[in-house]
Amino acid sequence: MIHPTIIAAVVAAGAVAGGLGSLLGIGGGVFLVPFLNAALGLDFGVSRAVSLMTVIATSSAVSSGTAGRNVINLRLGMLLEVASTVGGLAAGITVARLSDRTLSVMFACVTAVIAVLMVTRLEKRNVLDAGADPGPFGGRYHEEESGREIVYRVKRLPVGMLASLLAGAVSGTLGIGGGILKVPVLNAWCGVPLRAAAATSALMIGVTAAASVPLFYARGEVNPPLAAAAVIGVLLGSRAGLWFGGKARARSLKLLMAMVLAAVAIWYFKRALA
Amino acid sequence: MSGESIDRLEVTLGRLLQAGVLSAAACLTAGLAIWMTGAWRGLATLLLTAGLMILMATPLLRVVVSLVEYARMRDWFFVATTLFVFGVLVVTLTLALRQ
Numbered sequence A: 001m002i003h004p005t006i007i008a009a010v011v012a013a014g015a016v017a018g019g020l021g022s023l024l025g026i027g028g029g030v031f032l033v034p035f036l037n038a039a040l041g042l043d044f045g046v047s048r049a050v051s052l053m054t055v056i057a058t059s060s061a062v063s064s065g066t067a068g069r070n071v072i073n074l075r076l077g078m079l080l081e082v083a084s085t086v087g088g089l090a091a092g093i094t095v096a097r098l099s100d101r102t103l104s105v106m107f108a109c110v111t112a113v114i115a116v117l118m119v120t121r122l123e124k125r126n127v128l129d130a131g132a133d134p135g136p137f138g139g140r141y142h143e144e145e146s147g148r149e150i151v152y153r154v155k156r157l158p159v160g161m162l163a164s165l166l167a168g169a170v171s172g173t174l175g176i177g178g179g180i181l182k183v184p185v186l187n188a189w190c191g192v193p194l195r196a197a198a199a200t201s202a203l204m205i206g207v208t209a210a211a212s213v214p215l216f217y218a219r220g221e222v223n224p225p226l227a228a229a230a231v232i233g234v235l236l237g238s239r240a241g242l243w244f245g246g247k248a249r250a251r252s253l254k255l256l257m258a259m260v261l262a263a264v265a266i267w268y269f270k271r272a273l274a
Numbered sequence B: 001m002s003g004e005s006i007d008r009l010e011v012t013l014g015r016l017l018q019a020g021v022l023s024a025a026a027c028l029t030a031g032l033a034i035w036m037t038g039a040w041r042g043l044a045t046l047l048l049t050a051g052l053m054i055l056m057a058t059p060l061l062r063v064v065v066s067l068v069e070y071a072r073m074r075d076w077f078f079v080a081t082t083l084f085v086f087g088v089l090v091v092t093l094t095l096a097l098r099q
Helices: A004-024 A029-039 A044-066 A074-097 A100-120 A157-174 A179-188 A194-210 A213-218 A224-245 A250-273 B003-037 B041-072 B076-098
Strands: A139-143 A148-152
Touching (some): A004 A029, A004 A044, A029 A044, A029 A100, A029 A250, A044 A157, A044 A194, A044 A213, A044 A224, A074 A157, A074 A194, A074 A213, A074 B003, A100 A157, A100 A179, A100 A250, A139 A194, A157 A194, A194 A213, A194 B041, A194 B076, A213 B041, A213 B076, A224 B003, A224 B041, B003 B041, B041 B076
Antiparallel strands (some): A139 A148
């Protein structure tokens, strides 16, 4: 029996995680998992399963908002999903054999990497002439701010596939979306403009989570009231985050959240050593 | 391959995802509200389960719709790609049902 205050706390935590996620352009899972696991003391497996449910909700909500503007690269996304779903399924099968200590170390490492990525993240433009041929996996879309037609071509596809496989495995193991791990790779190495990379990744994380979460559901790790509370919170929070998006100063917020993530990483390292 | 049909697919998938997330959110909100009252436990569980099932099924449906559309566009490379992703999800579901 879960106390109503826990439910209220999970809705609130989901809202904060979803809000931060949409402000920073990453999913909220990396904030939600440590809150459920470290702050509320829920089992890591339950935290992961509940968080993956919010990942699917975020993916559907964000993609339905961006669909129709051509920024989602459906073909590239589907191709990369070949790798990311395999990663997710592999994690879903093997994760039960990982000890709490191993999971803590992995979570600590991934949050540390995310913190670094968040501060140092590059934005390469990767734009070709409007008349250029985007090739079989590239794309073109209309950028509202500049009024320009953005055309790009995908390079080093195997690197993108490898990053997607890894992101899928991390998603199924740690309960985060994994977008933060593949968006920089797609942007910096594969020639995909940041906006297209982010939109395509947002679409991908839902199906990637769907490759692992039914296994956790079958194991009874998706606690229905907690998952409902987290999903509702995240959906409300990401809405609010988008609304505040124009007003907040992303730079200082990113720096602050990188520090929060560094603290989370240290907490998990300490727990692994204890 | 035509740019127009892929644009149409994007709009269709967007609507599908929106319908999925909205109906899941409605079931989960209603289910959680009833669950909090402590009464009608059966109804609350039913709504919560339905919401979670809809949520998990939405990405799968997105893959199925994409598969049909790529077949209609006769884009066989993407039919194969989409079929592979669908296969992975079917493996997941089969393993989940066996547990």
